[in-house]
Amino acid sequence: MESSQILSVVTFVYGLAAALYIFAWVFRAETAFRFAFGFLAAGAAGNALGIGLRWVESYRLGYGHAPFSNMYESLVFFALTISAICLVVVRRTKMPALGALASPLAFLALCYASLSPHVSDRIEPLLPALKSNWLIAHVMTCFLGYAAFAVGFCAGILYLLRERSRERRDGIWARIPDAGALDNLTHRVVVFGFLFLTIGIITGAVWANSAWGRYWGWDPKETWSLITWLFYATFLHARLVRGWKGSRVAWLSSAGFAAVIFTYFGVNYLPGLHSYGAMG
Amino acid sequence: MAETARIQEISADGREPAKESTDQDPYEGPGRILWNFLKSVRLGVVLMAGLAAVSIIGTFIPQNQPEDAYKDAFGDAWTRLLSGLDLFDMYHSSWFRLLLALLVANIVVCSIDRFRAQRKIIFTQNPHFLPERFRKQENRQSLISPASPRELAGRFAHHARRSFSVVGTEQRGKTTYVYAERGRWTRLGVYIVHASVVLLALGAMMGSFFGFDGYMKIAEGETASQCFERSTGKPLALPFSVSCEKFSVSFNDNGSPKEYRSSLALSSGGRTLVKKDVLVNHPLRYRGISLFQSSYGKMPPNRITLALTPSGGDAPLTRTLSVGESSTLPGKRGVLTLKSIADSYAFGNRELGETAILVLQKPGAKAVEVAVPFRFPAFDKMRRGEFALSVKEYESPYYTGLSVSRDPGVPLVYLGFLVLIAGLFITFFLSHQRVLVELSENKSGTRVAVSGIANRNEPGVDERVKRIAALLSAPAGA
Ligand code: HEM
Numbered sequence: 001m002e003s004s005q006i007l008s009v010v011t012f013v014y015g016l017a018a019a020l021y022i023f024a025w026v027f028r029a030e031t032a033f034r035f036a037f038g039f040l041a042a043g044a045a046g047n048a049l050g051i052g053l054r055w056v057e058s059y060r061l062g063y064g065h066a067p068f069s070n071m072y073e074s075l076v077f078f079a080l081t082i083s084a085i086c087l088v089v090v091r092r093t094k095m096p097a098l099g100a101l102a103s104p105l106a107f108l109a110l111c112y113a114s115l116s117p118h119v120s121d122r123i124e125p126l127l128p129a130l131k132s133n134w135l136i137a138h139v140m141t142c143f144l145g146y147a148a149f150a151v152g153f154c155a156g157i158l159y160l161l162r163e164r165s166r167e168r169r170d171g172i173w174a175r176i177p178d179a180g181a182l183d184n185l186t187h188r189v190v191v192f193g194f195l196f197l198t199i200g201i202i203t204g205a206v207w208a209n210s211a212w213g214r215y216w217g218w219d220p221k222e223t224w225s226l227i228t229w230l231f232y233a234t235f236l237h238a239r240l241v242r243g244w245k246g247s248r249v250a251w252l253s254s255a256g257f258a259a260v261i262f263t264y265f266g267v268n269y270l271p272g273l274h275s276y277g278a279m280g
Numbered sequence: 281m282a283e284t285a286r287i288q289e290i291s292a293d294g295r296e297p298a299k300e301s302t303d304q305d306p307y308e309g310p311g312r313i314l315w316n317f318l319k320s321v322r323l324g325v326v327l328m329a330g331l332a333a334v335s336i337i338g339t340f341i342p343q344n345q346p347e348d349a350y351k352d353a354f355g356d357a358w359t360r361l362l363s364g365l366d367l368f369d370m371y372h373s374s375w376f377r378l379l380l381a382l383l384v385a386n387i388v389v390c391s392i393d394r395f396r397a398q399r400k401i402i403f404t405q406n407p408h409f410l411p412e413r414f415r416k417q418e419n420r421q422s423l424i425s426p427a428s429p430r431e432l433a434g435r436f437a438h439h440a441r442r443s444f445s446v447v448g449t450e451q452r453g454k455t456t457y458v459y460a461e462r463g464r465w466t467r468l469g470v471y472i473v474h475a476s477v478v479l480l481a482l483g484a485m486m487g488s489f490f491g492f493d494g495y496m497k498i499a500e501g502e503t504a505s506q507c508f509e510r511s512t513g514k515p516l517a518l519p520f521s522v523s524c525e526k527f528s529v530s531f532n533d534n535g536s537p538k539e540y541r542s543s544l545a546l547s548s549g550g551r552t553l554v555k556k557d558v559l560v561n562h563p564l565r566y567r568g569i570s571l572f573q574s575s576y577g578k579m580p581p582n583r584i585t586l587a588l589t590p591s592g593g594d595a596p597l598t599r600t601l602s603v604g605e606s607s608t609l610p611g612k613r614g615v616l617t618l619k620s621i622a623d624s625y626a627f628g629n630r631e632l633g634e635t636a637i638l639v640l641q642k643p644g645a646k647a648v649e650v651a652v653p654f655r656f657p658a659f660d661k662m663r664r665g666e667f668a669l670s671v672k673e674y675e676s677p678y679y680t681g682l683s684v685s686r687d688p689g690v691p692l693v694y695l696g697f698l699v700l701i702a703g704l705f706i707t708f709f710l711s712h713q714r715v716l717v718e719l720s721e722n723k724s725g726t727r728v729a730v731s732g733i734a735n736r737n738e739p740g741v742d743e744r745v746k747r748i749a750a751l752l753s754a755p756a757g758a
């Protein structure tokens with residue numbers, strides 16, 4: 001089987017897992033919750049297998065490079081990191097609501113990868129500048145960070161939903177996890193994401209220095225990753241300032257994810273983008 | 281001890297002290313006002329958010345473009361305004377640097393201030409504990425054991441010696457307290473992180489004061505000894521000359537470049553210093569200056585092959601000439617010299633593009649200049665000479681585009697990177713954990729209470745408390 005076929009199946013499995021999580025949340029269905037976990041885990045395993053196969057295929061084509069070189073490949077890896085972090089968090093916190101928000105993101109990433117006309121799934125040879133192990137480390141760590149921020153975004157959204165629905169203590173509103181747990185979760189995943197984004201920026205800088213002789217050039221992609229980093233640094237310190245708690249921090253976590261998404265996609269639409277624009 | 285405990289209490293849950301201690305502040309007057317301004321976390325939050333916000337501007341306005349590009353895009357008045365605000369090179373502007381400097385000053389002052397308050401806690405020789413605080417912990421486990429306090433204390437101390445760094449036993453009234461802790465030093469993590477930011481700032485400053493960032497283009501076979509600064513285009517003399525002895529490029533099936541390499545030789549005063557093939561990701565470094573393969577392209581052609589078609593209908597001749605080279609034509613038909621190759625050539629009001637300019641010198645006659653446009657092979661027929669000249673082939677040499685830079689700040693920046701990662705790891709994943717075991721004898725045995733405090737990552741210490749409780753509830757001698 002080819003990697004692209006496996007990944008189509010994985011898209012479907014992720015969709016199913018997402019539907020089951022939503023079902024489990026809405027109807028408080030314990031069985032659906034367990035099945036959702038199983039499907040998400042199976043999807044993640046297939047996703048990893050698909051990436052591995054694609055790696056092998058690129059060798060068969062004679063290019064031989066890690067599958068982290070274009071938009072398609074980065075979306076596929078993003079889907080894997082989101083589902084992996086979602087699995088860990090759901091396993092620890094037992095929050096169907098979180099699965100219901102986070103697993104669709106993995107599904108969407110794969111849908112976008114395979115359906116968007118702007119994203120090609122062809123395996124292409126690498127540009128010389130991209131032939132570097134730093135690139136592999138850079139992409140992996142950045143996307144782990146992004147995925148953690150995605151889950152932080154979901155936890156932040158849940159927190160805000162909970163605030164909004166304080167009077168309505170029925171139906172699914174009653175099944176949003178409590179504020180303390182969400183606040184705690186947001187902080188933990190953001191801390192994880194911050195560490196990995198930091199390592200991602202650093203490996204990117206080291207790579208740039210080995211390829212172009214400077215570790216920082218203020219190009220839009222770099223600058224946006226710094227903006228995102230500063231934003232989450234602000235987030236970490238905001239809790240230390242009196243009065244910055246609860247919903248404000250949840251807002252920050254959601255807005256931070258908007259910066260992540262802009263760093264990832266939006267930068268390609270800015271004037272004067274850089275040569276490996278769609279790289280991630 | 282009460283004072284230390286208060287600070288411990290506050291820092292343990294990570295909040296800012298309710299009242300900042302001013303009594304031990306050695307700074308007076310305006311100095312103190314400045315100090316108090318710079319130590320505020322609120323200022324830090326505003327600065328970080330503010331830097332993130334203003335950095336957005338420079339991603340929407342392309343930086344360091346030629347003046348005319350801005351005028352086309354924004355018009356004269358806006359261009360003057362934006363350029364006055366340094367928005368066309370904002371990341372190197374003085375106001376942006378001032379914001380960065382303020383952030384660094386803020387980090388330094390805030391960290392020093394906190395460190396002075398926390399120093400005693402972090403480096404204390406005999407750690408104190410307040411039983412009341414431990415009693416409030418949710419992870420507190422209580423049980424009754426048939427063993428004696430002495431035996432239990434010994435059992436815990438034995439267990440704790442392996443995984444905890446300080447173990448002390450204290451008798452207060454009827455209760456025996458056994459206290460253990462680990463990872464007190466991890467409280468330094470935040471300072472390590474903040475120090476790394478300072479290292480990065482110092483490294484970046486060194487780079488911008490003592491380094492440069494330039495580029496140069498060298499045609500295959502040529503030599504150059506200056507490069508151009510990337511941001512200003514100013515020429516910079518290099519302490520050596522760079523020859524590109526050979527350039528080669530290979531392509532993938534889809535036409536994208538696969539690999540390109542320049543064989544470079546550096547020399548000075550006629551002496552070759554070093555030779556190396558430079559590829560993307562494989563630079564040449566010499567005396568702190570690095571040359572990187574960054575781009576390549578074609579120079580205008582410098583060598584052409586001409587077809588000379590006799591007007592009588594005989595077989596054409598060919599001649600290959602470089603600029604400045606001459607060739608004697610057979611049968612006293614003169615000497616043909618390639619004078620130059622022009623980018624453009626106007627014929628009447630038509631533009632003919634790249635054109636070879638030749639000089640034909642027939643014996644005993646006046647030299648004539650002959651223009652041979654590359655793209656119009658029939659053009660020279662109009663001259664009605666003995667030969668019609670046309671360009672059959674031409675060779676354009678490759679040039680190699682090199683980035684040339686020196687950055688003495690890189691070691692400091694890399695050190696900052698390592699320290700930053702280490703500091704974040706310590707701050708986020710390790711914690712200062714303290715465990716107190718209270719043992720008091722009563723009729724039915726020993727009342728045991730175990731509780732733990734961590735300055736972060738509470739689940740970790742909760743787990744330890746459970747394990748210790750299990751250890752102490754096991755039957756004696758187990
Ligand atoms: C880009 C620069 C900065 C970085 C990367 C950084 C990083 C960090 C990190 C990772 C933490 C731990 C956060 C946590 O516990 O969740 C922290 C804590 C802290 N930071 Fe920063 N920081 C920066 C700038 C600043 C600035 C400008 C201030 C200003 C005063 C500041 C003051 C503090 C304080 C007071 C703490 C809490 C220390 C404690 O818990 O005892 N930081 N910082």
